[in-house]
Amino acid sequence: MRAQIEILASLQIVDREIKENAGIRQGLLGELQEKERGIRAKKQEIEVLTAACTAKEKLRQEKDRVLQDEGKKAVDKRMRMNRIKNIKELQALQREIDQIRQANSELEEELLKMMIEIDGIKGELKTKQEELVQAQQEWQQTQQGLQAQVSAIDHAVDEASRRRQSIAAEIAADIMSRYELIFSRRGGTAVVEVTGGICQGCYMNIPPQLRNEIIRNEKLNLCPSCQRIVYYKPSEAQEKTA
Ligand SMILES: [Zn+2]
Incomplete structure (x- = not known):
């Protein structure tokens, strides 16, 4: 993912x-x-x-x-x-x-x-x-x-x-269509980083349980507040898992 x-x-x-x-x-x-x-x-x-x-x-x-x-x-x-x-x-x-x-x-x-x-x-x-x-x-x-x-x-x-x-062409069709929907509904920001446990799309806290899921990165995770696709940058994810 x-x-x-x-x-x-x-x-x-x-x-x-x-x-x-x-x-x-x-x-x-x-x-x-x-x-x-x-x-x-x-x-x-x-x-x-x-x-x-x-x-x-x-x-x-x-x-x-x-x-x-x-x-x-x-x-x-x-x-x-x-x-x-x-x-x-x-x-x-x-x-x-x-x-x-x-x-x-x-x-x-x-x-x-x-x-x-x-x-x-x-x-x-x-x-x-x-x-x-x-x-x-x-x-x-x-x-x-x-x-x-x-x-x-x-x-x-x-x-x-x-x-x-x-x-x-490198993105799976279902992910692509979700991305496009969010992009058009959320003012051109569909994918955002999580920094210090905060969604960079809406600046709300991400609950700890979800943070872990985001770090595991096994599925597409959405911010519960703004519904954008959230992810950790590799370096920060490593810090978290370390
Ligand atoms: Zn958000």
């Missing part, structure tokens, strides 16, 4: 290496995705602002046309006044002209407000576009580096997986 446990311990080293690399890889991919998401979000904001700007500009032009038309009407009416002699008709026309002027001055104010609004949106748009350019430049710079890191990890994991295969 000693040989099997020692092989398991060396398998665990490789498995931890693979697990750690998988974690780093996930982190790197997450970083890549987050940067991509950031750029997509910025593009969307720009689209929304552009649409708002176009709509407001269109409305402004329409109102501006109304203003011009009404202005012309007022001028025409003013000209007509010269040809009218009837006082009542003159007064009525004057009222119409006053109304148009009043409406137009309100329209002018509205137009001014709209122009300020449009300028505001354009300013915001410019800022967002600059931010997008910067984010894209950053993306270009970091993306390659991150991709290279991911490839390097993939390469290292491939290599470790080959090592793992040759180590795993």
